[in-house]
Amino acid sequence: LMRKTASSESARDLAHDELQRHADWLTKAQEASQAGVWAMGQDSDQVRASAHAARLFGFPPVPGMLPLDEFFRRMHTDDRERVEEAFAAAWESGKPFHSEYRILLPDGRQRWINAKGALAHDPGQTPRMTGTIVDVSERRDQQEQLVRAETQFRELFELNPLPFWV
Numbered sequence: 474l475m476r477k478t479a480s481s482e483s484a485r486d487l488a489h490d491e492l493q494r495h496a497d498w499l500t501k502a503q504e505a506s507q508a509g510v511w512a513m514g515q516d517s518d519q520v521r522a523s524a525h526a527a528r529l530f531g532f533p534p535v536p537g538m539l540p541l542d543e544f545f546r547r548m549h550t551d552d553r554e555r556v557e558e559a560f561a562a563a564w565e566s567g568k569p570f571h572s573e574y575r576i577l578l579p580d581g582r583q584r585w586i587n588a589k590g591a592l593a594h595d596p597g598q599t600p601r602m603t604g605t606i607v608d609v610s611e612r613r614d615q616q617e618q619l620v621r622a623e624t625q626f627r628e629l630f631e632l633n634p635l636p637f638w639v
Contacts, residue, residue, distance in 0.1 A: 507608040511590075513541065515564065515600040520544065526606055529586065531578040549575035549583070556588075563602070567592050570604065585613040 509526025513519065520541045524534030530547050532539060548556055552574035563570035570590035575583050590604025 509606050510603070511606065512601055512603040515602075518542065529584065529606055529608055530576060531580070547576045547578070549577055551575075560590075563590065563592070570602065573609065583610075584608055585610045 507529075509529050510523045511526050512521050518541050519538035521538050522530075522532070522544075527534045527539065530544055532543070545553055545557060556572045556574050559572045560570055562568075570588070573585065573587045576586055577583055585608070587607045587609045588604060589606075590602045593601050593603055595601075
């Protein structure tokens with residue numbers, strides 16, 4: 474009996490260590506990719522967000538659940554209704570959720586978020602949706618800079634009184 478207990482405790486410790494390594498790996502991957510993960514049950518008004526997901530929205534990392542409406546309140550007013558409708562449609566249809574939107578942080582900064590989610594059905598469990606959020610602000614800024622540069626070049630070309638061939 475003592476050997477079985479010791480063997481069982483050793484296996485539990487190994488499993489715990491492996492789980493901790495995977496959690497550390499996920500945390501480092503989220504930080505490197507500027508991404509976070511989230512999950513919530515159907516008909517729930519609470520969402521579980523990884524520490525990095527919470528930070529992307531300007532929330533302090535908490536070990537428990539966060540109110541879903543707090544996430545929606547951080548969204549830019551011009552984007553909120555569209556995102557809420559897409560989120561509800563994903564729940565209703567069972568199809569994946571995908572949306573790109575702006576959030577306003579408490580310090581006044583704006584951040585672009587790309588969010589994806591999918592329904593997960595475990596036998597005997599309430600359906601849940603899990604997903605990722607990624608900060609795409611840098612990509613959006615670069616796209617805006619490119620559009621501005623193209624516009625400036627087009628204006629210079631069109632307003633030039635001298636013939637110009639390329």
